[in-house]
Structures are given as C-alpha cells and as structure tokens.
Amino acid sequence: MxxxxxxxxxxxxxxxxxxxxxxxxxxxxxxxxxxxxxxxxxxxxxxxxxxxxxxxxxxxxxxxxxxxxxxxxxxxxxxxxxxDVGVLIKFNHRQYYMTHYPMMMGIVKQIINLHGHIHHYSVNIKEDINVGVDTPETDYLDYKIPFGTPFSEKDIEQMVQGKFTDFAKRS
Known part of the structure; x- marks a missing residue:
C-alpha cells in the first residue's frame, strides 16, 4: 500500500x-x-x-x-x-478552508471547506467537500484518480462544481 x-x-x-x-x-x-x-x-x-x-x-x-x-x-x-486546526487559502477566485474535521461554515457561502476525517461519507452540505483518500466525492469527477494520488486544483474544482450542480438539481 x-x-x-x-x-x-x-x-x-x-x-x-x-x-x-x-x-x-x-x-x-x-x-x-x-x-x-x-x-x-x-x-x-x-x-x-x-x-x-x-x-x-x-x-x-x-x-x-x-x-x-x-x-x-x-x-x-x-x-x-x-x-493544528486548518489553513485558509485562495485559488480559482474561491476561498478554501482546509481542515481535518468537516466544518459547518454557516452563512459564509463563499468559503469551501475541504476536509477529511469521515472516510467513505459525504457531508450533506454543498460547500463541504471530503477530499480524503477514500472519499465518495470522486464520483463528481469524469475520470479516475489512482489510489493515494493527491487531488489537483483541477480535481477540486470539478468536485466543487459537481456537488454544486447536484445540489441545484435537488431544489
């Protein structure tokens, strides 16, 4: 492994x-x-x-x-x-708060929380993206990522857009 x-x-x-x-x-x-x-x-x-x-x-x-x-x-x-807790960065005109635990950001919709911790699960909040090695959020990608490969900015953007589109269909 x-x-x-x-x-x-x-x-x-x-x-x-x-x-x-x-x-x-x-x-x-x-x-x-x-x-x-x-x-x-x-x-x-x-x-x-x-x-x-x-x-x-x-x-x-x-x-x-x-x-x-x-x-x-x-x-x-x-x-x-x-x-200890997390890092806030900006890329692709977005802010990303990278943490271990999923964070409930409240009304701060311009910040995307990239997190791990919950393994095979996804938080039912469109601004929370599980980026752990075993995340189900890779279903939003139109290609496969080999096991253990870190996600690129392109991968993250496609997962964010996919989850946003998925949530828009629910409304």
Whole structure:
C-alpha cells in the first residue's frame, strides 16, 4: 500500500509543489513510538513536494514534534509545515478552508471547506467537500484518480462544481 501511494503521489507531485494533507497522516502505532515515527517519516520524506500537515484526530503532538525535529529543506522551504486546526487559502477566485474535521461554515457561502476525517461519507452540505483518500466525492469527477494520488486544483474544482450542480438539481 505504501509503495502504491508513493508511486502515485510522485507521478503527480513535483518536488516544488505544495500539498496539503488534512490529517490522519498514518495509523501505525508501536512501542516505543519512535519506531513507528521513524517508519512514517521514511515514507513522508520519499514523497515529492512541500507538505502542509493539518493535525487529525489520529496525529499526536509528539509525532508532529518528531517530524519537526527531523524537518529538512526542499527548494528553500522546510519539507513539513504544521497546523493544528486548518489553513485558509485562495485559488480559482474561491476561498478554501482546509481542515481535518468537516466544518459547518454557516452563512459564509463563499468559503469551501475541504476536509477529511469521515472516510467513505459525504457531508450533506454543498460547500463541504471530503477530499480524503477514500472519499465518495470522486464520483463528481469524469475520470479516475489512482489510489493515494493527491487531488489537483483541477480535481477540486470539478468536485466543487459537481456537488454544486447536484445540489441545484435537488431544489
């Protein structure tokens, strides 16, 4: 599984790209924890790009500290950047709040919440897009994404438009 993810990830992501990982980086627990931390670190350092890591419910502060203590530079930037809750970014004339947990944004309809956490499920809110590795939201794509491949801006835009169109049909 790890080799498939690394292969598919690196086929899409250049070393200069930035990838946002929305939590639950890995589930591999051993005693002592340093063994699993090292194993996960070995996989992460083999992935192309600068990784912005948003803490998930299965990511410990100790693990993030381990990664930070082993951080290294890639293209003039640290390999890893860390956030506890989320990151707000703008692209394609939209604002995206990237979090681990789905967020209910209320009346702020101009912000799209990209999230993980809920695995094979979709939030019944058009502005919430599950972008986890096992999301059903890929049904809005008119092409297949290989397992473990990060979503591109094009993929995200097609999922957002697909979900918006789906919700418009319901009204």
């Amino acid at each position: 790890n080799q498939t993810i690394v292969k598919n990830w690196n086929a899409r992501v250049k070393t200069t790209d930035t990838v946002y990982h929305l939590g639950d980086i890995a589930l591999y627990f051993t005693h002592p924890a340093g063994i699993s931390n090292q194993a996960v670190y070995d996989v992460l350092k083999s992935l192309n790009g600068h990784l912005v890591l948003i803490k998930g419910n299965h990511d410990s502060r100790a693990f993030f500290k381990y990664l930070n203590n082993h951080n290294f530079m890639v293209g003039g930037k640290p390999k890893f950047e860390f956030h």
